[in-house]
Amino acid sequence: MPKPKVHIVKIGGGILEDTVRLEALLQDFASLKGLKILVHGGGRDASLLEAQLGIPTTMIDGRRVTSSESLRVVTMMYAGWTNKSIVSLLQSFGVNALGLSGADGNVIAARKRTPSPVDYGYVGDIHQVDASGITGIMEAGFTPVFCAITHDKKGQLLNTNADTIAAAIAAALTEQYDVRLTYCFEKQGVLLDLNDPHSLLTELNRQKFEELVDQGVIHQGMLPKLNNCFTALKLGVGHIEIGSESMLQKPEQPRTTIIH
Amino acid sequence: MPKPKVHIVKIGGGILEDTVRLEALLQDFASLKGLKILVHGGGRDASLLEAQLGIPTTMIDGRRVTSSESLRVVTMMYAGWTNKSIVSLLQSFGVNALGLSGADGNVIAARKRTPSPVDYGYVGDIHQVDASGITGIMEAGFTPVFCAITHDKKGQLLNTNADTIAAAIAAALTEQYDVRLTYCFEKQGVLLDLNDPHSLLTELNRQKFEELVDQGVIHQGMLPKLNNCFTALKLGVGHIEIGSESMLQKPEQPRTTIIH
Numbered sequence: 001m002p003k004p005k006v007h008i009v010k011i012g013g014g015i016l017e018d019t020v021r022l023e024a025l026l027q028d029f030a031s032l033k034g035l036k037i038l039v040h041g042g043g044r045d046a047s048l049l050e051a052q053l054g055i056p057t058t059m060i061d062g063r064r065v066t067s068s069e070s071l072r073v074v075t076m077m078y079a080g081w082t083n084k085s086i087v088s089l090l091q092s093f094g095v096n097a098l099g100l101s102g103a104d105g106n107v108i109a110a111r112k113r114t115p116s117p118v119d120y121g122y123v124g125d126i127h128q129v130d131a132s133g134i135t136g137i138m139e140a141g142f143t144p145v146f147c148a149i150t151h152d153k154k155g156q157l158l159n160t161n162a163d164t165i166a167a168a169i170a171a172a173l174t175e176q177y178d179v180r181l182t183y184c185f186e187k188q189g190v191l192l193d194l195n196d197p198h199s200l201l202t203e204l205n206r207q208k209f210e211e212l213v214d215q216g217v218i219h220q221g222m223l224p225k226l227n228n229c230f231t232a233l234k235l236g237v238g239h240i241e242i243g244s245e246s247m248l249q250k251p252e253q254p255r256t257t258i259i260h
Numbered sequence: 261m262p263k264p265k266v267h268i269v270k271i272g273g274g275i276l277e278d279t280v281r282l283e284a285l286l287q288d289f290a291s292l293k294g295l296k297i298l299v300h301g302g303g304r305d306a307s308l309l310e311a312q313l314g315i316p317t318t319m320i321d322g323r324r325v326t327s328s329e330s331l332r333v334v335t336m337m338y339a340g341w342t343n344k345s346i347v348s349l350l351q352s353f354g355v356n357a358l359g360l361s362g363a364d365g366n367v368i369a370a371r372k373r374t375p376s377p378v379d380y381g382y383v384g385d386i387h388q389v390d391a392s393g394i395t396g397i398m399e400a401g402f403t404p405v406f407c408a409i410t411h412d413k414k415g416q417l418l419n420t421n422a423d424t425i426a427a428a429i430a431a432a433l434t435e436q437y438d439v440r441l442t443y444c445f446e447k448q449g450v451l452l453d454l455n456d457p458h459s460l461l462t463e464l465n466r467q468k469f470e471e472l473v474d475q476g477v478i479h480q481g482m483l484p485k486l487n488n489c490f491t492a493l494k495l496g497v498g499h500i501e502i503g504s505e506s507m508l509q510k511p512e513q514p515r516t517t518i519i520h
């Protein structure tokens with residue numbers, strides 16, 4: 001018997017900052033048939049709120065250093081305002097969405113990253129995704145909507161990269177499901193030249209990826225995203241693609257498909 | 261066959277502001293046997309955050325006027341920081357907690373209150389609790405933790421009194437469950453004289469309640485809480501009590517029981 005399908009869609013910060021684009025994307029997500037899961041990052045909103053509160057925003061290699069004050073801000077923004085706004089919009093589009101951090105239902109446990117060589121503060125690296133918990137939520141009739149907050153099972157919330165969360169959930173569900181993982185972001189996919197949409201790679205395998213990294217063609221923001229993709233591919237996720245949000249409802253839309 | 265039991269515990273803002281008391285209460289909650297649901301209000305944290313952000317806090321008759329900026333703040337605080345902190349702590353105490361706003365799983369739908377005679381802004385009055393959704397979450401093995409945010413099913417989040425949420429959930433679950441509803445707050449229960457703990461009413465029925473309201477003995481903060489209690493009692497909630505948080509694990513602890 002074939003495994004049931006589940007489509008995991010990760011949406012990036014740029015989309016969250018634009019209400020019109022966000023609503024259009026959520027309507028496209030609502031139209032997807034079958035089981036589905038949404039994962040959202042944060043946007044600049046958390047940094048803006050930090051600035052308003054006089055909390056310094058520190059980024060190292062494109063990743064936020066999360067002080068205790070900063071953890072409070074990202075938890076408020078990602079798990080509070082952003083997550084509940086998305087859930088409420090999805091409900092209005094007929095999706096029985098249910099918002100989750102990794103602490104809810106203990107579905108994603110992480111460990112605080114070791115402080116050397118770089119102390120990122122309250123940042124968590126995922127070590128366990130409870131596939132049965134996520135399955136239970138879906139079987140109860142809900143569409144999970146994940147934000148980028150996890151916990152360590154000892155009462156500590158942790159800030160965790162949303163791309164990694166999407167890949168980890170995808171990998172954890174492969175045993176029971178035929179998983180499709182889609183990263184929606186600002187670009188058409190992986191571009192050889194960021195300023196030239198015609199330089200899109202429609203397919204990318206690990207060998208080519210490593211060559212491009214060596215040549216310095218793959219840039220900071222894309223590097224962890226693609227590392228997550230190849231990890232998920234290795235762990236059995238059947239179909240992984242990266243592209244702009246309009247691809248959800250347009251099969252003809254160009255994108256980058258991750259292949260072996 | 262007797263109905264299964266469920267214990268709904270509402271915790272007030274004063275407890276949330278004190279980490280030591282909150283942790284002790286959550287440990288007591290964790291020790292409760294059987295099905296249980298936690299409902300939490302917000303505390304002064306939302307008002308403090310509003311002050312930090314330069315958003316005016318307006319209260320009328322002890323209720324917050326919720327502007328769009330204020331709705332963002334309360335959603336961040338209640339559904340984000342407070343809810344996820346509680347969920348994460350409960351997980352560390354062995355409770356498989358799952359945090360919910362009314363938008364999640366569409367479990368609590370509300371209508372924006374009409375703007376006359378007083379315009380409270382984005383404040384919602386509950387008109388529907390989906391008992392089957394809450395039951396589904398409990399049957400999937402999770403302990404629901406509700407914050408004081410609902411939605412209108414049309415994409416609008418709404419600020420909703422947590423006492424009312426607890427009473428509405430209790431009433432909705434009575435058909436299927438034997439419901440016990442406990443309000444934990446700063447006082448020992450309903451006091452005839454706020455400064456005298458010996459003036460505790462151990463029992464209160466509607467007739468006595470109405471007499472006390474007419475005499476001006478029941479004060480602002482307590483009035484809506486007791487109105488919620490008597491509404492829940494009328495709707496079939498079997499056991500309703502109000503008292504300090506230590507009563508959860510101390511059967512001998514004095515409290516006010518609401519009776520017919």
